[in-house]
Amino acid sequence: MIFDAPIPFREAVKQLAARKVMPTSLSSSELAQLNREVMRTSFTSARTTLEGLLERYKVGVESILNPQQVLREGATQTVTEGMDPASLRAFIKGYLKEIQYRPEEGTEGTIKDLSSDARINLVVKTNVELAQGAGKFVQGNADEDVVDLWPAWELVRYEDRDEPRDWAQRWRLAAQVAGDPKAAACLGLSGRMCALKSSGIWQALGDGEGGYEDTLGNPFPPFAFNSGMWCDDVSRKEATDLGLIEEGAEAKPAQFDLGSLFKEAA
Amino acid sequence: MSVTIEVTQDKATPAIEKLKKRLTPQRLASAAGPACARLVQRHFRGLGTNKRGWPSTHFWARAARATFWSREPEGVMVSVNQIGVRQRWLGGQIKPVNARALTIPVSPVAYGHRASEFPGLFLLKTKKGAYLAQRGVEGARAEKISAKLRKTLIHSMGGNANRRQRARLNILFKLSSGVDQAPDPNVLPAMTELSATATQAIKEAIAR
Numbered sequence: 001m002i003f004d005a006p007i008p009f010r011e012a013v014k015q016l017a018a019r020k021v022m023p024t025s026l027s028s029s030e031l032a033q034l035n036r037e038v039m040r041t042s043f044t045s046a047r048t049t050l051e052g053l054l055e056r057y058k059v060g061v062e063s064i065l066n067p068q069q070v071l072r073e074g075a076t077q078t079v080t081e082g083m084d085p086a087s088l089r090a091f092i093k094g095y096l097k098e099i100q101y102r103p104e105e106g107t108e109g110t111i112k113d114l115s116s117d118a119r120i121n122l123v124v125k126t127n128v129e130l131a132q133g134a135g136k137f138v139q140g141n142a143d144e145d146v147v148d149l150w151p152a153w154e155l156v157r158y159e160d161r162d163e164p165r166d167w168a169q170r171w172r173l174a175a176q177v178a179g180d181p182k183a184a185a186c187l188g189l190s191g192r193m194c195a196l197k198s199s200g201i202w203q204a205l206g207d208g209e210g211g212y213e214d215t216l217g218n219p220f221p222p223f224a225f226n227s228g229m230w231c232d233d234v235s236r237k238e239a240t241d242l243g244l245i246e247e248g249a250e251a252k253p254a255q256f257d258l259g260s261l262f263k264e265a266a
Numbered sequence: 267m268s269v270t271i272e273v274t275q276d277k278a279t280p281a282i283e284k285l286k287k288r289l290t291p292q293r294l295a296s297a298a299g300p301a302c303a304r305l306v307q308r309h310f311r312g313l314g315t316n317k318r319g320w321p322s323t324h325f326w327a328r329a330a331r332a333t334f335w336s337r338e339p340e341g342v343m344v345s346v347n348q349i350g351v352r353q354r355w356l357g358g359q360i361k362p363v364n365a366r367a368l369t370i371p372v373s374p375v376a377y378g379h380r381a382s383e384f385p386g387l388f389l390l391k392t393k394k395g396a397y398l399a400q401r402g403v404e405g406a407r408a409e410k411i412s413a414k415l416r417k418t419l420i421h422s423m424g425g426n427a428n429r430r431q432r433a434r435l436n437i438l439f440k441l442s443s444g445v446d447q448a449p450d451p452n453v454l455p456a457m458t459e460l461s462a463t464a465t466q467a468i469k470e471a472i473a474r
Contacts, residue, residue: 009334009347065332067349072363084349085323090380117383132331139334145296149471158311158327230331232307233300237470 008066012135016062016127018262019043021054028225029213036217037260040134045123048114056095060088061127085128089120122226129222133231134261137220140233141197141253151251152234152244153202155193155221159228165214167193167229173210174201186242194234196244198252219254285472292337294468299335299342301467302460306344307333309455320374325350342464357449369398369439376438384438398439 021043024031028046031039043058060083067082083091096115103113111118140146140153155167171193175184178200186194195201205223208215214224221230239245287293307330315322332348346352353360362368371377381387381398390397 009332009345010336012334064349065347067347080349080352082349085328086378086380086383090382093383128328129331135334140300143296145293146300149293149297149467149474150300158330159324160322228327230327233304235301235467235470236474 009132009135011138012131013062013066015134015138015261016043016058016065016131019058021051021058023049023051023054025049032213032215032217037263039217040261041263043127047112050099050101050114052099053092053095053114056092057088057123057127060091061124061131064088064124064128065131085121085124088124089117092120126216126222126225130216130218133218133220133222136231137218137254137256138258138261141256142258147197147251147253149236150233151198151236152194152196152239152242153231154234155205155229156232157228158230161228165224165227167227170205170208170210170212171201174204177209178204182244186244190242192242194239194242194244196239196251197254200255202254203256219256288472288474291341293471295337295342297467297471298464299337299344301463302342302344303333303335305455305460305463306330306346310346313453316377318374318377320377323378351453353447354450355453357447359444359446361444367396367441367443368445370442370445371438372397372440373436373438375436381439387438389441390435390437396441397437398441399435399437402434402436 019041024044025047026034031044031046043054045054045057048054063083064085067080069078070081071078093115101115103115107113109116109118111122113119140150155171157164157167168187171187172184175181175187175195180195180199180201183193183195183199183201186192202219206215206218206220208224212224214227216222216224221227223229234242234244236245236251239251240247245251310326310330310333313326316325329346329348329351332351333344333346335342335344337343360368369376369381371379376384384398384400387398387400390399
């Protein structure tokens with residue numbers, strides 16, 4: 001194993017690079033109405049018309065995704081350099097101070113205040129996770145052998161929440177809309193939210209089927225803003241044991257144009 | 267004596283060809299890569315939150331999401347692209363860069379934040395060392411600060427807002443010229459565990 005030269009998560013970095021900065025005055029619910037492909041290839045944030053701010057976010061998110069090895073002056077060993085969410089937050093606050101940004105009266109410290117911790121944390125977290133989620137989605141679906149040996153995903157909680165959203169209920173509704181009784185049965189029988197990669201349940205979860213308005217429109221995690229949920233790979237043996245696929249049956253990738261994730265926005 | 271064997275139906279060749287297809291380096295990497303990456307991700311998720319019980323920055327969940335695998339000429343590489351993971355694993359010195367001192371959080375309010383995010387910080391020198399502190403709101407009020415700055419102070423304090431508002435002084439960071447962090451081999455799963463996971467995944471791929 002090599003530890004001193006990290007390999008970039010190519011798919012995630014490439015997906016982020018393809019996303020074009022899109023200043024907008026639209027709210028998050030209005031943005032959700034836009035064409036999914038436009039949203040997937042845009043780097044935007046609700047009611048953010050400051051292009052310079054979005055550019056800085058994009059640079060920072062890339063730095064989080066893809067830290068670099070550098071040899072500092074006088075040192076004999078390289079160190080990893082890059083941003084973390086805290087340093088990016090400080091960077092963004094510094095920029096907003098520089099341009100003398102002032103939040104609207106009465107919105108100070110709220111999610112509508114572009115300089116608030118809550119707002120910056122959400123933008124950073126969502127965009128880092130979107131790139132990582134897209135990268136994982138591409139890596140899990142693009143290769144025939146990977147799909148054959150790892151034909152399913154499992155929706156799992158990566159981060160605890162004080163008031164977690166009811167993902168089991170979302171799962172059941174999404175399974176119903178996607179017409180995937182095996183996914184619903186898997187939850188009922190094993191308590192696990194597993195489904196084949198080819199199932200429509202992933203897009204249904206991202207679309208918020210059942211009336212959820214916090215979703216991001218993608219068939220890959222994080223599915224919804226600040227969800228704390230992620231996907232793990234499920235092996236063929238596990239998928240067979242869970243009743244998702246017959247032994248020896250052909251596994252299929254997601255019905256999704258993976259190339260569309262890397263097309264630069266018009 | 268001579269024996270003549272006539273092969274009328276060759277079942278061996280297709281079976282061998284099928285097996286050969288399953289034994290390509292690419293396919294074996296496709297078996298072992300996701301298996302090892304998943305093991306590392308699950309391990310990270312099991313590392314829990316910070317020892318002090320402060321509000322979590324979800325460091326290990328972020329590390330799990332930053333974990334991925336790739337095919338390499340020698341086999342498979344699992345990478346964790348997150349600042350801080352290698353430091354925790356291998357340990358070593360941390361020295362200030364572009365600053366005269368490191369700022370070590372000593373309060374849940376400061377944890378996961380940079381000193382530059384707190385307005386009105388001042389240096390407090392004690393026998394135990396130097397600290398960056400922020401006046402509590404009462405203290406700030408006594409100095410007749412503007413209503414706007416007071417509001418900003420309350421927002422930036424977080425934590426137990428009532429207690430912090432009553433406090434005269436909030437000590438947020440300790441200043442340090444550098445730290446020497448001990449390595450923690452438990453940051454990653456044991457090599458034997460990684461090896462066993464890869465072997466099992468390869469066995470399943472061959473048996474498929």
